[in-house]
Amino acid sequence: MTIKRNILLNPGPATTTDTVKLAQVVPDICPREKEFAGLMAGLRQELVRVVHGDAEKYTAVLLCGSGTLCMDVCLNSLLPEGKQALIINNGAYSARAAEICRYYGLPHVELKFPLDRPPDLAAVERSLAENRGIALVYATHNETGTGLLNPISAIGALAHRYGAVFVADTTSTYAMRPISLEAEEIDFCMASAQKGLMGMTGLSFVIGRRDLIEASRNYPRRSYYCNLWRQYDCFERTGEMEFTPPVQTVYAAVQAMKEYWAEGEEAKWERHTRVMEAIHRGLEALGFQELIRREDQAGLVAAVRCPDDPGWSFEAVHDYCYARGFTIYPGKAGTAGTFRLCALGAIDTPDIEAFFQVFRAALAQCGVSVPVRYKD
Numbered sequence: 001m002t003i004k005r006n007i008l009l010n011p012g013p014a015t016t017t018d019t020v021k022l023a024q025v026v027p028d029i030c031p032r033e034k035e036f037a038g039l040m041a042g043l044r045q046e047l048v049r050v051v052h053g054d055a056e057k058y059t060a061v062l063l064c065g066s067g068t069l070c071m072d073v074c075l076n077s078l079l080p081e082g083k084q085a086l087i088i089n090n091g092a093y094s095a096r097a098a099e100i101c102r103y104y105g106l107p108h109v110e111l112k113f114p115l116d117r118p119p120d121l122a123a124v125e126r127s128l129a130e131n132r133g134i135a136l137v138y139a140t141h142n143e144t145g146t147g148l149l150n151p152i153s154a155i156g157a158l159a160h161r162y163g164a165v166f167v168a169d170t171t172s173t174y175a176m177r178p179i180s181l182e183a184e185e186i187d188f189c190m191a192s193a194q195k196g197l198m199g200m201t202g203l204s205f206v207i208g209r210r211d212l213i214e215a216s217r218n219y220p221r222r223s224y225y226c227n228l229w230r231q232y233d234c235f236e237r238t239g240e241m242e243f244t245p246p247v248q249t250v251y252a253a254v255q256a257m258k259e260y261w262a263e264g265e266e267a268k269w270e271r272h273t274r275v276m277e278a279i280h281r282g283l284e285a286l287g288f289q290e291l292i293r294r295e296d297q298a299g300l301v302a303a304v305r306c307p308d309d310p311g312w313s314f315e316a317v318h319d320y321c322y323a324r325g326f327t328i329y330p331g332k333a334g335t336a337g338t339f340r341l342c343a344l345g346a347i348d349t350p351d352i353e354a355f356f357q358v359f360r361a362a363l364a365q366c367g368v369s370v371p372v373r374y375k376d
């Protein structure tokens, strides 16, 4: 079987290998079989291993849903009665975390910072010192809307100094940028299978401290389907998800994990880095400007300023590229004048070079002059 290879430069799902795609084609199986539980048990261990977690101290809880589910589950499950969460909001994804708090009516402090630079850590510390009821600090590792890298280990250290649990949204860095839970002061992190792991959509996971999950058993149960302790407890007792797992997606994730180790943590990060460098080079050659200073980027997402050219149309450029097997992605609310090119997935430098040929042709088709121009 040959499957058309598309190059996805959107922030996930990512381009996958054919072996991962085909791993989903398996004989029908009831997920309550021991064979399937064994598959998930192995995957849970490997997920902890990716972030260098001690298997005794840390565990992985699988969830059936997209990455936002992990955010929801961590926030609604890990906050004790009468305590507050501190959300460090400097982008679209951390804004979503604050919105989740509002939906559940969770007491929280939302610290808003500019989107285009790391947060002011002194302000984070002041907030922790002034609000002694903060039991959970939440920050996003790579703000996928802009590609900004947040200093998570410094934030984790502050959280711990004030006795709070630290939850880092690593959805767009996990299995790409090397992460070490303990060294980086992370109590909980998260991701979904279709991003760094280069698996399929529908399977997500929270990785974190077993003792804290066990303690959360006595916290308010704010959701029936999306409670972290409940899913953890079911896995520990039976090896199964409480409700139907995404069966074929789990098979793909197991294959993706094999391929992760075969490529290797360091080599994989090097590959994403050279893909990103090729993206920067291609953009520079066309005169495009990026939103975030290079030294503040997580190295996986380029948020690119749309040029001030009457011919520019994201839609038209997108459609031209899409018809030729390349996907580019629009900006988020708050960064509406940008579009994004991401370095996720099973792609390498030649794919980016091929993309820029098509992209250049798309600009010509739209009548956008090159190098592109900006008013300011």
Ligand SMILES: *Cc1c(COP(=O)(O)O)cnc(C)c1O
Residues within 6 Å of the ligand: 011, 012, 066, 067, 068, 069, 071, 093, 140, 142, 143, 144, 169, 170, 171, 172, 192
């Ligand atoms: C992708 C992503 C999520 C989850 O988004 P879904 O669309 O629900 O998969 C959460 N946080 C970050 C930082 C992300 O990049």
